Amino acid sequence: MAAGVSATTVSHVLNDVTYARISPETRTKVKAAAEQLGYGPNRVAQALRNRRTGVLGLVSEDVATTPHAGRIILGADDAARARGYTLMLINTAASAGPQSREGDVEAVLERQVDGILYATMYHRVLDAPANLGKVPAVLVDAVTADGRFPSVVPDEYGGARTAVRALLDAGHTRIGFINNVQDVPSTSERLRGFRDTLTAAGLDGGLAPVEASSSDAAGGYAAAARILRRGHPPSGLFCYNDQMAMGAYRAAAELGLSIPGDLSVVGFDDQELVAGSLFPGLTTVALPHYGMGAWAANHLIDALEGAGDGSSAGTTVLECPLVTRASVAAPRNP
Amino acid sequence: MAAGVSATTVSHVLNDVTYARISPETRTKVKAAAEQLGYGPNRVAQALRNRRTGVLGLVSEDVATTPHAGRIILGADDAARARGYTLMLINTAASAGPQSREGDVEAVLERQVDGILYATMYHRVLDAPANLGKVPAVLVDAVTADGRFPSVVPDEYGGARTAVRALLDAGHTRIGFINNVQDVPSTSERLRGFRDTLTAAGLDGGLAPVEASSSDAAGGYAAAARILRRGHPPSGLFCYNDQMAMGAYRAAAELGLSIPGDLSVVGFDDQELVAGSLFPGLTTVALPHYGMGAWAANHLIDALEGAGDGSSAGTTVLECPLVTRASVAAPRNP
DNA sequence: CTGAAAGCGCTAACAC
DNA sequence: GTGTTAGCGCTTTCAG
Numbered sequence: 263m264a265a266g267v268s269a270t271t272v273s274h275v276l277n278d279v280t281y282a283r284i285s286p287e288t289r290t291k292v293k294a295a296a297e298q299l300g301y302g303p304n305r306v307a308q309a310l311r312n313r314r315t316g317v318l319g320l321v322s323e324d325v326a327t328t329p330h331a332g333r334i335i336l337g338a339d340d341a342a343r344a345r346g347y348t349l350m351l352i353n354t355a356a357s358a359g360p361q362s363r364e365g366d367v368e369a370v371l372e373r374q375v376d377g378i379l380y381a382t383m384y385h386r387v388l389d390a391p392a393n394l395g396k397v398p399a400v401l402v403d404a405v406t407a408d409g410r411f412p413s414v415v416p417d418e419y420g421g422a423r424t425a426v427r428a429l430l431d432a433g434h435t436r437i438g439f440i441n442n443v444q445d446v447p448s449t450s451e452r453l454r455g456f457r458d459t460l461t462a463a464g465l466d467g468g469l470a471p472v473e474a475s476s477s478d479a480a481g482g483y484a485a486a487a488r489i490l491r492r493g494h495p496p497s498g499l500f501c502y503n504d505q506m507a508m509g510a511y512r513a514a515a516e517l518g519l520s521i522p523g524d525l526s527v528v529g530f531d532d533q534e535l536v537a538g539s540l541f542p543g544l545t546t547v548a549l550p551h552y553g554m555g556a557w558a559a560n561h562l563i564d565a566l567e568g569a570g571d572g573s574s575a576g577t578t579v580l581e582c583p584l585v586t587r588a589s590v591a592a593p594r595n596p
Numbered sequence: 597m598a599a600g601v602s603a604t605t606v607s608h609v610l611n612d613v614t615y616a617r618i619s620p621e622t623r624t625k626v627k628a629a630a631e632q633l634g635y636g637p638n639r640v641a642q643a644l645r646n647r648r649t650g651v652l653g654l655v656s657e658d659v660a661t662t663p664h665a666g667r668i669i670l671g672a673d674d675a676a677r678a679r680g681y682t683l684m685l686i687n688t689a690a691s692a693g694p695q696s697r698e699g700d701v702e703a704v705l706e707r708q709v710d711g712i713l714y715a716t717m718y719h720r721v722l723d724a725p726a727n728l729g730k731v732p733a734v735l736v737d738a739v740t741a742d743g744r745f746p747s748v749v750p751d752e753y754g755g756a757r758t759a760v761r762a763l764l765d766a767g768h769t770r771i772g773f774i775n776n777v778q779d780v781p782s783t784s785e786r787l788r789g790f791r792d793t794l795t796a797a798g799l800d801g802g803l804a805p806v807e808a809s810s811s812d813a814a815g816g817y818a819a820a821a822r823i824l825r826r827g828h829p830p831s832g833l834f835c836y837n838d839q840m841a842m843g844a845y846r847a848a849a850e851l852g853l854s855i856p857g858d859l860s861v862v863g864f865d866d867q868e869l870v871a872g873s874l875f876p877g878l879t880t881v882a883l884p885h886y887g888m889g890a891w892a893a894n895h896l897i898d899a900l901e902g903a904g905d906g907s908s909a910g911t912t913v914l915e916c917p918l919v920t921r922a923s924v925a926a927p928r929n930p
Numbered sequence: 931c932t933g934a935a936a937g938c939g940c941t942a943a944c945a946c
Numbered sequence: 947g948t949g950t951t952a953g954c955g956c957t958t959t960c961a962g
Contacts, residue, residue, distance in 0.1 A: 267933090268932070268933050269933090269956075270934080270957080270958085271931095271933075273956070273958090274957090279957090279958095284931065284932080285931065285932090302702070302705070302706050303706065303955085303956075304644075304706075304708060304956070305707050306640060306643050306644050306707070306708045306955080306956095307644055307954075307955035307957090308955080310641055310938050310940090310954090310955080311956045311957050311958085312956085315640060317707070325669055325670050326666035326667045326670035327666070328663075328666070329662075329663035329666070329869070331666050332659050332661070332662070332665050332666060333660045335687070336659055339685065340687070348684055348707060349684070349685045349686075350682055350684050351654070351669065351673065351683045351685045352677075352682065352683075353670055353674070369682060370682070371636070372638075372639045373651070478872075479872075479873035479874075483875070505869065505873055509875075512875050515849070535663070535869060535870055539812065539842050539843075540813075541814075541817070601948080601949090602948070602950080603939085603941085603949090604941075604942090605948060605949075607941055611941085613942095619947060622948080638938095638940070640938095640939080640940095641939035641940045642939080643954095644940075644954050644955070645939080645941050645953080645954050646941075646954085
């Protein structure tokens with residue numbers, strides 16, 4: 263064009279089309295001209311022609327309510343960008359009816375996204391919008407009852423095992439668990455991990471003290487107070503999440519128990535702002551939000567580019583690593 | 597088409613084109629057919645034709661590192677969606693060079709976004725990427741030194757006044773401030789608000805105790821300990837942020853001071869997970885992240901649709917409201 | 931080795 | 947009232 267060549271040629275060199283035989287001189291000339299003019303391809307026109315936009319819709323339930331959202335988004339964005347894709351974001355409300363969530367999916371569908379990442383902000387079983395299947399989709403931090411979509415979730419069971427093992431390894435034999443009361447996968451899986459790990463260590467997991475309450479600081483305080491007031495209280499405490507651990511810290515303080523001297527505590531979630539700010543720093547199990555976001559984007563792109571092999575469905579489980587801070591020590595009287 | 601009419605007619609009825617005169621019967625017939633076929637317009641093709649995509653690029657520095665990100669995104673998404681726009685999200689790293697941040701802006705520019713929201717995750721002065729001016733842009737939680745872009749930031753000064761007034765209104769006359777050490781707008785503005793409010797109340801703002809430290813729990817602990825160990829210590833404490841307030845809680849506990857009985861505390865940021873989990877709940881000043889996101893999206897769309905009146909530049913300041921919990925009470929000995 | 935022509939799905943102007 | 951034509955910027959045959 264400006265550089266004395268045709269649009270075709272420009273397209274050929276800029277896209278490194280294999281079957282095109284272009285002279286090296288023309289090649290460099292075109293590249294130079296593009297550089298000068300600050301030319302960049304119009305991805306919208308490309309999309310119309312190629313019937314692929316290179317955009318992934320990220321439909322996220324309640325983006326704002328948890329700090330986890332950011333890490334999922336970041337993981338998905340990094341992975342998508344590394345492969346030339348961009349994210350289009352739509353927030354949807356878990357509380358809103360299926361109607362409205364379907365409308366939210368429709369909004370990205372209209373924009374011709376190549377695929378959809380549907381993310382929830384805590385691990386749960388999801389009633390997927392009906393139109394979610396119109397393009398390839400993957401679920402992040404959720405599964406559907408029918409297993410219709412590939413999905414990625416944290417290894418709640420393994421995470422609980424890791425937490426309990428940290429306590430066991432420090433020498434604790436009396437270990438309690440303060441659990442959430444909500445009926446979500448993490449509640450039952452973490453409990454199961456807790457009991458199994460104790461049992462595997464030769465302790466009686468079935469009899470270990472467990473108290474459940476709401477999964478916030480107040481609930482953690484109440485549950486911890488109950489557990490610590492029992493006769494022969496535990497010297498190690500595994501908490502459903504960091505918020506509850508925060509409540510447990512307060513209960514321990516009120517009972518004159520120092521952490522980790524008199525009581526070792528392990529949390530779950532690794533909410534930086536909480537776990538890192540408590541004193542002493544809370545040893546906790548991290549949720550793999552970044553990893554789930556990245557896995558989901560990569561998996562979706564694989565499906566998109568892999569000629570739709572369909573090998574996709576099923577649930578992938580990502581490890582929850584231990585983040586060691588300062589709330590675990592050997593028990594005073596083992 | 598399928599309903600026995602032409603594409604033009606379909607376009608006309610589906611877009612409610614004013615100058616088109618279509619018979620009511622045709623209208624309903626078309627709408628019915630569209631419904632049946634599950635027809636939705638292809639926004640990509642529309643975009644190519646109209647040279648407007650209806651997409652706003654949200655370039656966000658460090659999406660993941662703070663929970664504030666979610667609220668900005670949510671505010672922007674709500675506002676954008678209410679006006680028929682969608683967000684395209686790109687994460688960019690404040691730490692990365694200008695090179696890379698320019699590349700991130702380029703990525704959304706290629707996608708032909710109609711405008712850009714450039715958001716930072718804490719209030720700061722920004723060195724904007726050179727290509728940000730290629731489409732209308734607005735800054736969220738940031739300003740540039742040259743004031744080239746319209747921007748929206750929190751009213752740090754007013755927020756500090758609100759915090760101090762809460763303490764004053766409860767009857768405190770000895771009020772201290774623990775501040776951040778970083779050189780960012782919030783550090784100086786909150787200090788200014790603190791001193792001015794005391795002075796306006798007839799106290800000597802210039803002499804009121806101030807200690808600065810890193811803006812985390814450890815820093816808050818250290819600064820609060822210094823301030824509370826002085827002779828004639830304050831009965832009310834304003835903290836730069838909720839993290840520092842968390843540290844102050846610990847310092848108070850160690851000195852045997854109860855909150856709010858012996859010491860009233862006000863924070864800043866309203867990090868739900870921290871302020872709501874502390875005991876007693878922390879009274880704090882909320883940052884208007886949702887509002888900034890929404891304002892920015894609306895302002896950008898106004899500029900886009902308002903035939904580019906250019907009345908835009910300048911900085912808009914949003915109020916920081918007080919969130920009352922339980923950490924403020926009347927002083928014991930006024 | 932390079933260019934001309936056709937068409938992705940849509941809409942604005944202009945016929946009919 | 948409704949249909950025809952042209953063209954948004956690109957890529958892909960297919961001729962030169």
